[in-house]
Amino acid sequence: MPRPPTIDREVVLAAGLALADKRGLEAVTMQAVASKLGVTPMALYRHVASKADLLDGLVEKLLDELPAARAGSWDAQLVATANALRMTARRHPAVFPLLLLRPAITASSRARVDRIYAVLRSAGIAEQHLQHVERVISTLALGFAAGEASGRFPKHADITFRTMTQFVIAGLAPFRSQTG
Amino acid sequence: MPRPPTIDREVVLAAGLALADKRGLEAVTMQAVASKLGVTPMALYRHVASKADLLDGLVEKLLDELPAARAGSWDAQLVATANALRMTARRHPAVFPLLLLRPAITASSRARVDRIYAVLRSAGIAEQHLQHVERVISTLALGFAAGEASGRFPKHADITFRTMTQFVIAGLAPFRSQTG
DNA sequence: ACCTGAACACCGTTCAAGT
DNA sequence: ACCTGAACACCGTTCAAGT
Numbered sequence: 001m002p003r004p005p006t007i008d009r010e011v012v013l014a015a016g017l018a019l020a021d022k023r024g025l026e027a028v029t030m031q032a033v034a035s036k037l038g039v040t041p042m043a044l045y046r047h048v049a050s051k052a053d054l055l056d057g058l059v060e061k062l063l064d065e066l067p068a069a070r071a072g073s074w075d076a077q078l079v080a081t082a083n084a085l086r087m088t089a090r091r092h093p094a095v096f097p098l099l100l101l102r103p104a105i106t107a108s109s110r111a112r113v114d115r116i117y118a119v120l121r122s123a124g125i126a127e128q129h130l131q132h133v134e135r136v137i138s139t140l141a142l143g144f145a146a147g148e149a150s151g152r153f154p155k156h157a158d159i160t161f162r163t164m165t166q167f168v169i170a171g172l173a174p175f176r177s178q179t180g
Numbered sequence: 181m182p183r184p185p186t187i188d189r190e191v192v193l194a195a196g197l198a199l200a201d202k203r204g205l206e207a208v209t210m211q212a213v214a215s216k217l218g219v220t221p222m223a224l225y226r227h228v229a230s231k232a233d234l235l236d237g238l239v240e241k242l243l244d245e246l247p248a249a250r251a252g253s254w255d256a257q258l259v260a261t262a263n264a265l266r267m268t269a270r271r272h273p274a275v276f277p278l279l280l281l282r283p284a285i286t287a288s289s290r291a292r293v294d295r296i297y298a299v300l301r302s303a304g305i306a307e308q309h310l311q312h313v314e315r316v317i318s319t320l321a322l323g324f325a326a327g328e329a330s331g332r333f334p335k336h337a338d339i340t341f342r343t344m345t346q347f348v349i350a351g352l353a354p355f356r357s358q359t360g
Numbered sequence: 361a362c363c364t365g366a367a368c369a370c371c372g373t374t375c376a377a378g379t
Numbered sequence: 380a381c382c383t384g385a386a387c388a389c390c391g392t393t394c395a396a397g398t
């Protein structure tokens with residue numbers, strides 16, 4: 001005896017994200033999410049496998065929010081990517097740090113990593129350094145954004161960001177074989 | 181009517197850390213910690229203000245574990261510090277990532293940051309760049325250690341670490357005014 | 361197919377009471 | 380001073396039942 005669905009995974013995740021943004025990660029309980037949707041907590045289990053799955057879904061939503069890569073020189077592209085991460089971290093400070101706790105290569109992140117590889121290639125990074133250089137600069141960009149979102153840099157975060165971009169350009173130098 | 185204390189803050193934190201190391205952060209419950217000590221959960225509240233205070237105490241214990249800085253060239257000292265963070269992260273993979281969520285300057289971390297400042301000065305970093313450069317390299321070292329501990333780099337983490345050290349040395353170049 | 365009611369084992373935390 | 384017993388409001392999750 002079918003029934004018209006009143007909620008779906010998308011609205012469950014949206015409600016969870018809104019709750020996390022407004023009142024922090026610990027405010028994201030099955031009961032709070034359900035109540036926001038006018039439904040009982042048990043209804044959520046048809047759309048998310050567990051609370052851990054719900055939190056995973058929130059992280060996915062953050063990644064989906066990142067803008068597509070822009071054109072420009074390789075260094076401008078790297079800065080734009082780091083900046084996009086930073087903006088997303090500011091919108092979702094409670095959820096963002098979870099990004100650092102996930103495997104670097106998931107199905108959904110693969111395309112994004114490949115994009116960075118392409119940018120690094122155009123910067124002249126040799127193939128054997130690609131994976132490691134990508135990890136280093138991604139760790140730095142993610143770590144900075146997560147740190148800022150967590151209040152680690154209460155003052156002068158903008159200057160630290162600028163310092164970071166200069167630092168990255170110079171740090172890449174030993175790994176570049178040709179100008180891009 | 182005084183009683184001899186059966187537990188103190190130190191053993192509460194030690195029990196919590198052991199639990200986190202063995203079974204993860206979510207295994208650290210007041211009941212589990214208490215049971216490990218042969219005591220009721222309510223007994224813990226005389227020694228820690230709350231569960232959040234307990235977790236804060238675990239992070240402090242990790243910091244206390246870091247070895248004192250060693251002598252050597254500035255670059256060797258930076259590498260040694262990053263390596264010490266990495267070893268601590270491996271011993272305590274569940275707790276370590278919490279470090280990235282804390283303010284960079286707390287009373288207890290102040291001395292450590294000052295030590296890095298001294299090393300960076302001896303590398304010839306100009307005074308106006310000191311704070312920002314320190315934030316950048318600390319974010320990178322912490323982020324890498326936390327990422328590795330969380331399983332972000334399942335393969336070739338050692339090579340990535342070496343890449344990171346080269347990257348940092350080169351990244352510092354634009355901020356150095358004299359050889360140290 | 362989708363949601364609910366009732367139930368379970370657990371959680372952090374309080375407060376008054378015991379020694 | 381320090382720990383306990385009893386209690387409270389909450390948590391995630393299950394399962395059978397309703398529509």
